[in-house]
Amino acid sequence: MIKVLIVDDSKLIQEVLTSLLSMDKEIEIVDVAEDPFDAREKIKRHNPDVITLDVEMPKMDGLTFLENLMRLRPMPVVMISTLTQKGADTTLKALELGAVDFIPKPQVENIEKLMEMSSVVINKVKVAAKSKVIHHDEYHQVAKVKSYQRQARRLEDKVIAFGSSTGGVTVVNDILLALPEKIPAVIIAQHMPPEFTGSFARRLDNEVKHPVYEAENMQEVKSGAIYIAPGGKNLQLKKRAGSVRFNIFEDSNQFSFQPSVDVLLSSVAKLYNKNALGIMLTGMGRDGAEGMKEMRDSGACTLAQDERSSLIWGMPGAAVELDAVTKVLSPTKIVEHISYFIAEDKKLWN
Numbered sequence: 001m002i003k004v005l006i007v008d009d010s011k012l013i014q015e016v017l018t019s020l021l022s023m024d025k026e027i028e029i030v031d032v033a034e035d036p037f038d039a040r041e042k043i044k045r046h047n048p049d050v051i052t053l054d055v056e057m058p059k060m061d062g063l064t065f066l067e068n069l070m071r072l073r074p075m076p077v078v079m080i081s082t083l084t085q086k087g088a089d090t091t092l093k094a095l096e097l098g099a100v101d102f103i104p105k106p107q108v109e110n111i112e113k114l115m116e117m118s119s120v121v122i123n124k125v126k127v128a129a130k131s132k133v134i135h136h137d138e139y140h141q142v143a144k145v146k147s148y149q150r151q152a153r154r155l156e157d158k159v160i161a162f163g164s165s166t167g168g169v170t171v172v173n174d175i176l177l178a179l180p181e182k183i184p185a186v187i188i189a190q191h192m193p194p195e196f197t198g199s200f201a202r203r204l205d206n207e208v209k210h211p212v213y214e215a216e217n218m219q220e221v222k223s224g225a226i227y228i229a230p231g232g233k234n235l236q237l238k239k240r241a242g243s244v245r246f247n248i249f250e251d252s253n254q255f256s257f258q259p260s261v262d263v264l265l266s267s268v269a270k271l272y273n274k275n276a277l278g279i280m281l282t283g284m285g286r287d288g289a290e291g292m293k294e295m296r297d298s299g300a301c302t303l304a305q306d307e308r309s310s311l312i313w314g315m316p317g318a319a320v321e322l323d324a325v326t327k328v329l330s331p332t333k334i335v336e337h338i339s340y341f342i343a344e345d346k347k348l349w350n
Helices: 011-021 036-046 062-072 085-097 112-116 118-130 168-177 194-207 261-275 289-297 315-321 331-343
Strands: 002-007 027-033 050-054 077-082 101-105 159-164 185-190 212-214 226-228 234-240 243-249 276-280 301-305 327-329
Touching: 002 011, 002 036, 002 118, 011 027, 011 112, 011 118, 027 036, 027 118, 036 050, 036 062, 050 062, 050 118, 062 077, 062 085, 077 085, 077 118, 085 101, 085 168, 085 194, 101 118, 112 118, 159 168, 159 261, 159 289, 168 185, 168 194, 168 331, 185 234, 185 261, 194 212, 194 226, 234 261, 261 276, 261 289, 276 289, 276 315, 276 331, 289 301, 289 315, 301 315, 301 331, 327 331
Parallel strands: 002 027, 002 050, 050 077, 077 101, 159 185, 159 276, 185 226, 212 226, 276 301, 301 327
Antiparallel strands: 234 243
């Protein structure tokens, strides 16, 4: 049984989550807590496998509690978040602090929508229970590696494409912070709802030295910039009038995740061949494995985050299983290999 503690000051949310999660025979709700101090005692008493945590609570806010928890007693946490601008910013901070995932909380008048998402909520809790608990001190450990300044080819001729999902927010942030001064275009498909990718791009833009944008349809892809695929839509690259531009579209029937990593990487393989670098980070499922295989078959370099540093080794593992990966590396080594790719120093890949 997966033992779950619900931490939320709303009696309604406590009842709805208890009812919803109890529908699965593998989940046991061991208790509910109305504030972080109550939660602390009940964590000691029940030793739960997963806790669901609201952000806005009395006595201590959820982020402060989460930071203390991940430092002193790391465990899988699923955040309960509102789909608002403030909720998105807070949730992204929670993911950076170590939360595994989040569940969108509708307004009280639309609370029945949470019950309609029962399978999604149950799955998120089950995935969290199986995820690797990473101690607070292990986050943000990507080193500032020495950059190789030599460029054998114009940066405009190259591209770096990332696929990322559960657990990827922190890793993406750390890798981007460590990038060299001069980079080709960097494009990231991070599994995230539409309300969150704009906030994600703005947070990154405030932290890293390169400009970060939420990609727009028909926007030209330029070196030196970082682009985040918009949530709820797919992003692919197309050649238009002599330049590479984004083609953004929706197709929820064909793709389980939007943005689809497979869609992005497949289009990169067709346009850039050996002048592309594909990187698969932590995440649940298999999205991106087929696209990364296309990249490798076209002559591109492909990297996957190693299992030890991945919160969930689903997506990287699937790519490795498909023989789509050139190297399996830690985030620090991924940063080094980005520099090697830019410098076209093949000797350093060995």
